[in-house]
Amino acid sequence: xxxTYDPGDFYDELFVSRGVPRPEAELLVKRISxxxxxxxxxxxxxxxxxxxxxxxTFNVYSDNQGTERIFPFDVVPRVVPSDEWxxxxxxxxxxxxALNCFLDDIYNDQKIIQDGIISRxxxxxATGFLEPCVGLKPPKGIWCHITxxxxxxxxxGNWYVLEDNLRCPSGVSYVLxxxxxxxxAFPALFxxxxxxxxxxxxxxxxxxxxxxxxxxxxxxQVVLLSPGIYNSAYFxxxxxxxxxxxxxxxxxxxxxxxxxxxxxxxKGLQRVDVIYxxxxxxxxxxxxxxxxxxxxxxxxxxVYRQGRVxxxxxxxxxxxxxxxIYSYVPDMVRYYLDEEQIIPNVPTYLCENSQQQDYVLxxxxxxxxxxxxxxxxxxxxxxxxxxxxxxxxxxxxxxxNPRGYIAQPTLCLSRVPALxxxxxxxxxxxxxxxxxxxxxxxxxxxxLTRVALRKGSLVVNSxxxxxxxxxxxxxxxx
Amino acid sequence: MLSRVANSIYWINRYVERAxxxxxxxxxxxxxxxxxxxxxxxxxxxxxxxxGDQKIFQDRYGEATxxxxxxxxxxxxxxxxxxxxxxxxxxxNARSVREIISSEMWEQLNEFYLRVEDAAKSTDITNLYxxxxxxxxxxxxxxxxxxxxxxxxxxxxxxxxxxxxxxADKTAxxxxxxxxxxxxxxxxxxxxxxxxxxxxLLRSASAYEMYRKCEHMxxxxxxxxFLVLHPEFPRSIRCCILQAEQSLHKIxxxxxxxxxxxxxxxxxxxxxxxxxxxxxxxxxxxxHEFLDGLQDDLNHVGSAITENFxxxxxxx
Numbered sequence: 001x002x003x004t005y006d007p008g009d010f011y012d013e014l015f016v017s018r019g020v021p022r023p024e025a026e027l028l029v030k031r032i033s034x035x036x037x038x039x040x041x042x043x044x045x046x047x048x049x050x051x052x053x054x055x056x057t058f059n060v061y062s063d064n065q066g067t068e069r070i071f072p073f074d075v076v077p078r079v080v081p082s083d084e085w086x087x088x089x090x091x092x093x094x095x096x097x098a099l100n101c102f103l104d105d106i107y108n109d110q111k112i113i114q115d116g117i118i119s120r121x122x123x124x125x126a127t128g129f130l131e132p133c134v135g136l137k138p139p140k141g142i143w144c145h146i147t148x149x150x151x152x153x154x155x156x157g158n159w160y161v162l163e164d165n166l167r168c169p170s171g172v173s174y175v176l177x178x179x180x181x182x183x184x185a186f187p188a189l190f191x192x193x194x195x196x197x198x199x200x201x202x203x204x205x206x207x208x209x210x211x212x213x214x215x216x217x218x219x220x221q222v223v224l225l226s227p228g229i230y231n232s233a234y235f236x237x238x239x240x241x242x243x244x245x246x247x248x249x250x251x252x253x254x255x256x257x258x259x260x261x262x263x264x265x266x267k268g269l270q271r272v273d274v275i276y277x278x279x280x281x282x283x284x285x286x287x288x289x290x291x292x293x294x295x296x297x298x299x300x301x302x303v304y305r306q307g308r309v310x311x312x313x314x315x316x317x318x319x320x321x322x323x324x325i326y327s328y329v330p331d332m333v334r335y336y337l338d339e340e341q342i343i344p345n346v347p348t349y350l351c352e353n354s355q356q357q358d359y360v361l362x363x364x365x366x367x368x369x370x371x372x373x374x375x376x377x378x379x380x381x382x383x384x385x386x387x388x389x390x391x392x393x394x395x396x397x398x399x400x401n402p403r404g405y406i407a408q409p410t411l412c413l414s415r416v417p418a419l420x421x422x423x424x425x426x427x428x429x430x431x432x433x434x435x436x437x438x439x440x441x442x443x444x445x446x447x448l449t450r451v452a453l454r455k456g457s458l459v460v461n462s463x464x465x466x467x468x469x470x471x472x473x474x475x476x477x478x
Numbered sequence: 479m480l481s482r483v484a485n486s487i488y489w490i491n492r493y494v495e496r497a498x499x500x501x502x503x504x505x506x507x508x509x510x511x512x513x514x515x516x517x518x519x520x521x522x523x524x525x526x527x528x529x530g531d532q533k534i535f536q537d538r539y540g541e542a543t544x545x546x547x548x549x550x551x552x553x554x555x556x557x558x559x560x561x562x563x564x565x566x567x568x569x570x571n572a573r574s575v576r577e578i579i580s581s582e583m584w585e586q587l588n589e590f591y592l593r594v595e596d597a598a599k600s601t602d603i604t605n606l607y608x609x610x611x612x613x614x615x616x617x618x619x620x621x622x623x624x625x626x627x628x629x630x631x632x633x634x635x636x637x638x639x640x641x642x643x644x645x646a647d648k649t650a651x652x653x654x655x656x657x658x659x660x661x662x663x664x665x666x667x668x669x670x671x672x673x674x675x676x677x678x679l680l681r682s683a684s685a686y687e688m689y690r691k692c693e694h695m696x697x698x699x700x701x702x703x704f705l706v707l708h709p710e711f712p713r714s715i716r717c718c719i720l721q722a723e724q725s726l727h728k729i730x731x732x733x734x735x736x737x738x739x740x741x742x743x744x745x746x747x748x749x750x751x752x753x754x755x756x757x758x759x760x761x762x763x764x765x766h767e768f769l770d771g772l773q774d775d776l777n778h779v780g781s782a783i784t785e786n787f788x789x790x791x792x793x794x
Contacts, residue, residue, distance in 0.1 A: 228574065
């Protein structure tokens with residue numbers, strides 16, 4: 001059991017050192033220790049079966065049969081003490097507020113450019129910066145309604161923001177379903193511990209969407225726009241639509257008619273007032289963006305510009321996902337809010353800067369290099385784990401396209417024990433809390449803890465052997 | 479409700495019903511063969527003919543041997559009307575409307591799909607004797623689960639509409655199988671073999687016992703009367719049309735006995751045709767010709783439904 005578990009030379013989220021749990025995890029560790037390992041394995045299996053039966057699955061892109069898999073689930077929860085959570089929550093709200101100011105500014109007055117904080121080139125060279133969005137005034141001034149911010153901790157337990165996801169972050173359905181499964185598997189723990197509930201998310205999400213409806217519409221029609229059943233996150237789209245009681249639509253269900261966005265129903269066309277879109281900016285409207293897109297609705301942007309439909313997140317928000325723009329968030333916080341950033345960024349080297357590029361090229365074996373416009377673990381080099389030819393190839397790519405890459409020190413991510421083959425092994429984790437920006441900013445307590453179940457791996461993405469854990473925000477035991 | 483969603487629910491039910499009926503008319507042939515005197519030529523061609531897809535079959539398989547026909551109709555994933563393709567299509571449709579149908583419906587259909595995929599791996603034809611009844615049961619289960627767990631709302635009525643239209647069409651085809659089998663030996667009418675064939679046919683429509691309760695003698699007139707014109711037997715064509723029409727009117731809100739949409743007019747016309755036609759008239763036309771005309775009418779009803787509800791004309 002836990003007495004043989006060695007937290008090792010890492011920051012362990014449950015243990016201070018071997019056999020000594022953190023105060024907020026003390027009761028959890030005690031309770032788990034009272035359950036036999038066979039019983040735990042059984043409950044883990046039960047939980048997995050339940051997820052499969054519920055159909056909590058993602059699709060595998062490479063497989064044209066549309067095969068669904070479940071995201072592996074580990075029963076040992078990750079615990080965040082509530083005082084630390086309050087600090088994180090403040091930090092996330094601050095970040096979202098600053099990013100929203102930034103988006104509104106760069107697509108309108110561009111003061112931050114005029115005041116010399118960020119250069120025009122940096123912004124306009126970001127692939128997520130969309131010229132057609134210049135001058136947009138989204139309803140209530142909100143651009144990023146739903147954000148998933150990836151957080152990590154280093155060897156000393158310091159928190160960092162690793163990246164922002166402002167386009168259509170996914171994963172929240174796992175937060176809700178993991179919790180449901182954990183309650184079924186360990187009801188006694190929930191009685192004993194004061195765990196912050198997460199179930200309010202769908203209601204909060206619906207409220208923030210309704211908040212955007214054009215004035216004077218008595219019963220606004222809110223829809224979730226999905227690319228359809230072959231999308232890897234289709235389960236989540238279907239799940240959220242069901243939980244909120246809204247229509248799940250695809251582009252082919254929608255049409256612009258009489259100057260409004262309408263959906264095709266068995267009783268004729270019906271007006272749509274708010275879209276929660278789960279397709280990327282580029283695909284939203286073939287008349288404005290990618291002409292070959294079949295997923296979007298021709299003419300949607302025209303209706304949007306006239307304020308006759310609201311879109312969450314607003315088109316154009318993807319510019320803030322750019323990893324070079326990310327490095328400017330501390331400046332944005334200072335510039336727009338006159339505050340210092342609460343949760344720091346990971347130190348970032350910009351390959352575009354020739355001095356920094358020299359440093360990066362000289363230290364490729366220590367750094368993580370990331371493509372500025374990619375996410376989901378794609379387009380990435382983990383220096384210490386890469387071979388010399390891989391590093392050389394990346395060096396060439398950096399030199400050919402310096403704007404396309406940034407580098408960061410390889411963080412030694414914190415770990416949480418996971419139940420693997422009847423024993424506990426320390427596995428690296430990250431955390432993606434979900435933040436809603438509506439009438440107020442709401443942060444769902446906890447978030448999605450992704451765990452690298454492959455031994456020693458630092459990559460937590462589902463496509464690369466990652467799994468997930470329930471995340472508990474709990475008050476420390478008195 | 480969204481046209482796409484209504485369309486999906488309609489097709490989920492059509493596909494499930496289609497899979498069930500393919501297994502019904504394969505089964506009737508299997509049983510006929512078991513009863514046939516040793517040395518009789520096996521007849522598999524008629525089965526392919528009744529599907530209306532003999533061109534596809536000939537191109538891909540050539541000779542209508544038992545194995546070829548069974549493979550084609552049961553597990554051929556490239557033939558869109560095989561049991562396997564139907565169940566897969568039903569499930570794909572269900573996946574796209576999971577938030578609308580009940581989770582029990584989804585689970586049942588998913589299990590059905592997994593079972594068929596599993597059976598498709600087996601290469602032993604003798605396993606099929608047990609497989610076809612399973613398909614029937616799974617289809618009944620699906621209809622029952624839908625009835626008991628989904629609100630009887632607009633979507634439910636679209637499902638029901640699809641199921642009954644499909645069933646009406648397939649009952650007509652099952653009757654046609656017998657017609658084709660009889661063709662080469664018209665002299666055999668009334669023979670013991672003929673009697674056995676009618677029994678097998680009724681059984682394949684789960685109609686034998688119910689038939690016996692209202693007709694004592696087994697003869698073509700009685701069977702046609704029962705399977706085409708009976709107002710209460712749930713697989714008779716007239717009964718299917720009646721129920722489909724009820725659902726159509728629930729969906730549109732148009733009072734019964736009148737019409738506003740082209741689908742209502744076509745279906746109402748077909749219903750009254752079946753209410754007033756006599757057996758004599760059917761045999762005067764010729765059974766096969768009559769059934770053929772009926773299938774055409776049903777196809778027109780289907781296109782009218784698509785036009786009225788699923789393929790909305792969009793103002794420019």
